[in-house]
Amino acid sequence: MLVQKYGGTSLQTLDRVRHAAFRIAEARRNGPSLVVVVSARGSRTDDLLRLAADVGPAGPSRELDQLLAVGEGESAALMAIALNGLGIPAISLTGHQAGIRTTDRHGDALIARIGAARVRAALDGGKVAVVTGFQGVDHAGDIATLGRGGSDTTAVALAAQLRASACEIYTDVDGVFSADPRILPAARCLPWVQPGVMAEMAFAGARILHTRCIELAAMEGVEVRVRNALSQAPGTTIVERQDGRPLETRRAVMAVTHDTDVARVLVHCRDIRRDLAPDVFEALAAHGTVVDLVARSGPYEDEFRMGFTIRRSQADPVRAALHEVTAAFGGGVHFDENVGKVSVVGMGLLSRPEYTARLMAALAAAGIPTSWISTSQMRLSVIVPLERTVDAVETLHREFHLDRDEPTDGTSATPGRSATA
Known part of the structure; x- marks a missing residue:
């Protein structure tokens, strides 16, 4: 079958x-x-x-x-x-x-x-x-x-x-790549990707597969193969792990993804101690709006502030709902749609704080401004100006040596860098 x-x-x-x-x-x-x-x-x-x-x-x-x-x-x-x-x-x-x-x-x-x-x-x-x-x-x-x-x-x-x-x-396309090959010719086709990493890549902007599809495949144990309909390229297999690879020395960063369908939202109300976060999330959930990179003010501050990103394509339906939440308290909502999100995706990233440091240092050295950042074991995401999104992808793809094949014996891929780069 x-x-x-x-x-x-x-x-x-x-x-x-x-x-x-x-x-x-x-x-x-x-x-x-x-x-x-x-x-x-x-x-x-x-x-x-x-x-x-x-x-x-x-x-x-x-x-x-x-x-x-x-x-x-x-x-x-x-x-x-x-x-x-x-x-x-x-x-x-x-x-x-x-x-x-x-x-x-x-x-x-x-x-x-x-x-x-x-x-x-x-x-x-x-x-x-x-x-x-x-x-x-x-x-x-x-x-x-x-x-x-x-x-x-x-x-x-x-x-x-x-x-x-x-x-x-x-x-x-030939499979799942280390970055979007349409903007970065140096991107490599990955022979295999873990389901969790693929789900993060999909959420963070990779257009090959949707998050729901990969989550379902992982839950049901379905092996997914991504192939080019117009060629005989072997493609990419989405599997839990690849036998024969070194374990802890396996490459931690698998890909760099980008998403330009992003809006940065700021919700604020002055002189209010009430926590409006539940109201904000209920308004977003009612419209099926996906939220990322959330930050908010503390419980003892006199001003309520909350920031997050949503899909730009979902901004119009929720704009009125968010204004309604804040209007009764004299607050407001600001939408910034001139931003993009760039993410480094892999495994064990939060356990290696040097990865976040390298990401920020590389972007700063390239003169790319950053604002919000979110970290987890599988994804490091940062907001950059929309017009610098592609530059950020190129910079991080080069910084983490994703244009090179992964070593199979756990040896260093680059002088001064471990094979987990």
Whole structure:
């Protein structure tokens, strides 16, 4: 049993659909039963969103989900037609037909359970099951979409339910890189990444996989492989650990990620001893807003101050809600959208304080201003001016020698630096 997922860029043109179909056909002829999960082709989802916006307000809703589901349905049907044309029996299935049940949250639903009876029936009949990603049905029987990265999550959830040997995610890059190769040609394709590190990379800006997908894979023990749909590159395997590597001398820093979809938010109220933090977090949670780099004033100060970062794309929906929280106390909210977040991701970073020192020293030497910083065992994140984000990625990638292969024997990778650099 193998689950393969093909992203929108992998299916952007009919030629790419045919190319993916040839790849699927070859895999099927080599033996394993196959479930294929597909995304909408190319910019189809964005086109549908613009179409909805031209008609009227297009916030998350039942009708918008009905519309957006069209893209994946089109991809699944085309793929099944292409496979049948190659002599590979195939059937397309919507999320509903595949038994994918979700929570009742349009636009950002969670997968609650998967029946998969028709998927199993198709496999037992020797067919490839082509399933629409990004969608399922809620308790009312209405289509509910899964939000950003939803097709990846669909693929991993099906792999877990069907006890597949692996879930292969096909995209337009060779795998997971030590930095975004589109801005840093020196970035290396990583042969393996631990699930926890991959989840941090995804949260911190890496666009290859979504955090929800990797968290689910880690919980369910699903091996994920990221590969290029247009090449035979070996790609990256997301596994818990790689045998044969030195343990404590293994490289601690795996990658540098960046995120430009960032807004820095400052909430303040003067002459108030009331703790507004619960109110602020409730307002953010009500809009499904992800928060990072949180700092706040102490309990004995006369002024309430709280700072955090959110996604810039989520700023408008929460702006009014935060102003409402502070207005009754004469406070205010300030949004700074001219910032980017750069993160060093790896393992054991908090236990090695020299890593934070090296990060700050390298950025200072490059003349890159920094403001807020957050540290944990897996991620060191810092806020920089938006126009210096790429410079910061290049600086830190060079500082931690990520353009070099990791030594396999625990010896020093660079004179004066340990192999854990």
